[in-house]
Amino acid sequence: MMIGETPMAKNIMEFHHVSKSYDDNVVLRDISFTIEAGKFYTLLGPSGSGKTTILRLIAGFDQATEGDIYFDGNRINDVPANRRQVNTVFQDYALFPHMNVAENVAFGLQIKGVAKKQIDQRVKNALHLVQLDGYGDREITAMSGGQRQRVAIARAIANEPKVLLLDEALSALDHKLRVQMQTELRQLQRQLGITFIFVTHDQEEALAMSDQIMIINDGKIQQSGTPVDIYDEPLNHFVADFIGESNIIPGVMKEDYLVAINGQDFECVDAGMRPDEKVEVVIRPEDLDITTVEKGKLIGTVATQLFRGVDYQITVIDQRNHQWKINSIHKTQVGAQVGISFDPEDIHVMRYNESEEDFDARLDGYEEED
Amino acid sequence: MKKHHWSWSAIYLTFVFIILYAPIVYLVVFSFSSGKTMERYRGFSLQHYADLFADSRMITIVINTLLVAFLASLLATIIGTLGALAIKDARRPWKNSLLSLNNVLMVSPDVIIGASFLIFFTMLGVRLGFVSVLLSHVAFCIPIVVLMVLPKLNELSPTLVDAAYDLGATRWQALTRVILPAIAPGILAGYFMAFTYSLDDFAVTFFVTGNGFSTLSVEIYSRARQGIDLEINALSTLMFIASLLLVIGYYIISKHGGRRHRIVVVREGDAQ
Numbered sequence: 001m002m003i004g005e006t007p008m009a010k011n012i013m014e015f016h017h018v019s020k021s022y023d024d025n026v027v028l029r030d031i032s033f034t035i036e037a038g039k040f041y042t043l044l045g046p047s048g049s050g051k052t053t054i055l056r057l058i059a060g061f062d063q064a065t066e067g068d069i070y071f072d073g074n075r076i077n078d079v080p081a082n083r084r085q086v087n088t089v090f091q092d093y094a095l096f097p098h099m100n101v102a103e104n105v106a107f108g109l110q111i112k113g114v115a116k117k118q119i120d121q122r123v124k125n126a127l128h129l130v131q132l133d134g135y136g137d138r139e140i141t142a143m144s145g146g147q148r149q150r151v152a153i154a155r156a157i158a159n160e161p162k163v164l165l166l167d168e169a170l171s172a173l174d175h176k177l178r179v180q181m182q183t184e185l186r187q188l189q190r191q192l193g194i195t196f197i198f199v200t201h202d203q204e205e206a207l208a209m210s211d212q213i214m215i216i217n218d219g220k221i222q223q224s225g226t227p228v229d230i231y232d233e234p235l236n237h238f239v240a241d242f243i244g245e246s247n248i249i250p251g252v253m254k255e256d257y258l259v260a261i262n263g264q265d266f267e268c269v270d271a272g273m274r275p276d277e278k279v280e281v282v283i284r285p286e287d288l289d290i291t292t293v294e295k296g297k298l299i300g301t302v303a304t305q306l307f308r309g310v311d312y313q314i315t316v317i318d319q320r321n322h323q324w325k326i327n328s329i330h331k332t333q334v335g336a337q338v339g340i341s342f343d344p345e346d347i348h349v350m351r352y353n354e355s356e357e358d359f360d361a362r363l364d365g366y367e368e369e370d
Numbered sequence: 371m372k373k374h375h376w377s378w379s380a381i382y383l384t385f386v387f388i389i390l391y392a393p394i395v396y397l398v399v400f401s402f403s404s405g406k407t408m409e410r411y412r413g414f415s416l417q418h419y420a421d422l423f424a425d426s427r428m429i430t431i432v433i434n435t436l437l438v439a440f441l442a443s444l445l446a447t448i449i450g451t452l453g454a455l456a457i458k459d460a461r462r463p464w465k466n467s468l469l470s471l472n473n474v475l476m477v478s479p480d481v482i483i484g485a486s487f488l489i490f491f492t493m494l495g496v497r498l499g500f501v502s503v504l505l506s507h508v509a510f511c512i513p514i515v516v517l518m519v520l521p522k523l524n525e526l527s528p529t530l531v532d533a534a535y536d537l538g539a540t541r542w543q544a545l546t547r548v549i550l551p552a553i554a555p556g557i558l559a560g561y562f563m564a565f566t567y568s569l570d571d572f573a574v575t576f577f578v579t580g581n582g583f584s585t586l587s588v589e590i591y592s593r594a595r596q597g598i599d600l601e602i603n604a605l606s607t608l609m610f611i612a613s614l615l616l617v618i619g620y621y622i623i624s625k626h627g628g629r630r631h632r633i634v635v636v637r638e639g640d641a642q
Contacts, residue, residue, distance in 0.1 A: 061532050081535040094533035097526075098551040107547075108537030159537065 011070075012037040012162060012195050013058065018067030020053055027053045029219040030067070037162070040189045040196045042206040045216035046242070051199045054216070055165050058197065060084045072162065082111075087156035091168040093148045095140045101127070101151050102136030108159040126158035129188060146177045153185075157192065164189075166198045170205065182208050203243050207231065215239050223356055235359050236350055240282045247288070247325055251281040251349070256366070259349055262298070262320050270349035272362040280350045285327040287346035290314065296339015300324065302332050316340060394610060401603035408598055418604040425601065428589070432605075434500070435569065435585040442507035443564035449508070450515025450564075451557055455549070457516065458523045469520075475513045480573030483510055488577040498580030506578050507568045514567055515560035522556030523549075555624065562620050566613070 013035035020028040028050045035041055043051040056062040057069060060081030069077050076084060087108070095104050102123050109119045127133055130150035135143075143151065149169065156164055166185070170178045186209050189196045200206055206213050207227040214224040215238075223235040234240035240248055251261035256271035261281050273279060293299050300318035314326040316338060324340060332338060354362075400408045404415035422428060457468045475483075487506045488498075496502055530552070534544035550557070572587035579588055586609070590602055 059532075059536060061535070081532070082538045082540060086536075088533070088536045090527075090529045090533060092527050092529055094527050094529040096530070096533075096548055096552065098554070107534075107539075111538040111543060111547075155537070 010037055011035060012072055014068075014070040015054075015057075016068040016070070018057065018064045018069060020050075020057065020062065020065050027219055028057075028064075031219075031221055032067075033214060033221060033224065035163070035195060035197065036212075037195055038193050039211040040186065040198065040209060042198045042200060042210040042213045043216055044200055044203060044206040044213055044242075045222075046201055049216045050219040051201075051216045052167060055088070055167050055197065055199050058163070059086055059088050059165055085162045086165060087159050087161040087163075088165040088167060089149075089152045089156050089169045091171060093152040093172075095148060095151055095155070097140055099140070100136065101132070101138045101140065101143070104140065104151055105136075105155045105158050107155065112159075122158050122160075123154075126154040129157065129191070130154045131184075146173055146181070149173060149181065153188070157188075157194075161194065163195045163197060164192075166196065168199055168201070171200070171202070178205070185209060207243070215242065217242070221356075233348060233363070234282060234350065235354065235356060236352075237280055240280075240348075240350065245285050245325055245327070247283045247285065249281045249283075249322065251279050253277045253279050253349060257344075259347065262318065262322060264297075266297070266347060267344040268347040268349055269345050270347070271366040273349070273351060278352065280352070282348040282350060283342060283346055285313075285325040286311075287342055288324060288326040288328075289341045290316075290326060290328050290330060290332050291339045291341045293337055293339045296341055298324070298340040300338065300340065302334050302336045302338055305332060305334055397603050398607045398610065400600060401607045403600065406600065408600070408603075418600045421601045422604045422608075428601070428605065431584050431586055431589050434583065435587075438500070438504055438507055438585060439565050439568040442504055442511055442568045443561050445504075445508045446511030446564045446568075447515050447557060447561045450512045450560060451519050451550075451553075453512065454516045454519035454523055455545075457520060472513045472516050475510065476517065480510075480571070484574040484577030487574065491578060498578055499583040502578040502580070503575055503583065503585065506574050507571065510571070510574060511564035511567055514563050515557075518560035518563055519553060519556045522553040526552055558623065559620075562616070566616070569613075 011034045015031050015033050018028060018031045019026070031054070043054055045051045053062065057064055060076070060079060064077060068075050071079075071084065071086075096107065099107070105123045105126050106119050109122060114122070123136065124133075127136060130153050132147065132150050132154065135147070135151075140148065140151070149172075152169070169185075170181050173181060182205060185196070185198075198206075198209065210227055212224060213227055213230050215222040215230065217238050223230055223239045225233075230239065231243055234243060234246075237248060240246045249261050251259050253259050253270075253273040253276065254265060255275055256273075257268055259266055259268045259270070259279065259281060268281075290302075298318050300316040303315045303317050303323070304313075305315075306313040311327045311329050312331055314328055314332060316324045316326060318324060318340070326340065351359075400411065401418055402414050402416070403411045404417060405412035453472070457465060457472070460468055484506070487502070487509070491498060491502045491505075496505075526549070530548060531544050534548045535541075539547065570587060571585075572591065575585050576588050576591070579585065584592075586605075590605070593599055593602060
């Protein structure tokens, strides 16, 4: 329905130093970010991190305690929810129980006083987009969970919002349906060309769907970037731990491109730290390989092995009693002496308490030399 | 063995229903007796019904009673529904005390409520009559409505109002187009309950009716004191039939009134 409108590379939404507290409880602390039009954003964080609060501030259900919120260039702090060009898909769908599917989808258009004929057409289009053609006359109670989800999406997009908010929209679905909906949502976003802001606590969902991810914890944005950036170059311990599985080990940065962990020096691709600075090192389990004792950079004993269908989840305890998580498609034997191998680019070094700006500046500083 | 059990429970149930309905049946049967008392049945007659319809005082009282019940339950439904909405939105300490105040009124004896209204109206100088009866009926019907509506409100998803705002509705539109239609079954049930409570109330009404005004229950009581008149049997029979129709009507409305109960053909596909 937005066909003909090409997404423009400009900021549809901006948060400037926004804070939010309920009574004495601070939920958001001095948050600033920008949202580009036409992209799929995900706010990812554990429950209680403040991600849903950000969504409620965008929708207008809650007011910011401090800071400014801009929408399409205008400050909207005082614009009530019913006059914002934003629509929401709620976690529990919040469908109106006394209306059938078509009436639910038509609600927003009727409120706006759109002509009856046009409403019918737009309801039909919206239902088509979520693959519910012909379901208009159904009662909500006669719909399955997955179908209700689609009705909720249709109801929101029928209003042609500039930004669509989705609050844990897939969490009530079973795993198979959820994965299917992830693909469909992504397609729908491309088709409509509008901005999606998706809130979830599920990191796989975030990685699979998003153009941009913002990781929220403790009322702050921990890191934002593309899924690949965040996965490969986590800024801090929280992000590394929250996104994917990881081995996080304390280490010391000897010099640029050389880090000491476990009493051994390893080549790496990180730079820009102070000499002998204490750091944390992240190595993803899938980047570690089991090899022979002779070839291994580290040597240890296999403690556990779990078959997970695609791979084996293996833990190896090294000579310094550190436990390594390894994901491998090759089977090994519990109790066996093995070597662990990895490449310099599999090592990612994180500084303690580095801000996102400093992190980005440092990365820019040495990546040019590559 | 199983059959034996079943028949015992059937006998028990029959026994209970006989005890419950025997007095009413007895009363109904004698309303058609041609005699003047309930001592012996003396052949079929509609004389008492003829007397009843000729008794203009009684007809006036019936109309008054229905009018009070209609108005009292209507006002109580409006106030009670708004009250339930307020209780739902109230914050924690307030919510509990409001609900307790509501429930206290439900369980406190009618005699106390009646007496306190009598004192209250006398103090304010309100003349006892239609207005005093109506006001007191509204008062004791409100808690009933609140108790019928509140569970329906609690069933609603808390995001329903947010969803209405999100789609552009004002507060008023959210209330009238989303909340009220969604809790309509509760409001309807509350209205019917309030209506029946008002219709058959004796204790409260007895205190606050003045000289010129009376309702059925009070009138029947005062006539019964002067000796049973079979005209009352005729009236009670009509009342019983009326309430029976009311119950059947409510049953039909609640069973088939909601569109949601329409049978829909489930399509093939992802319907589970």
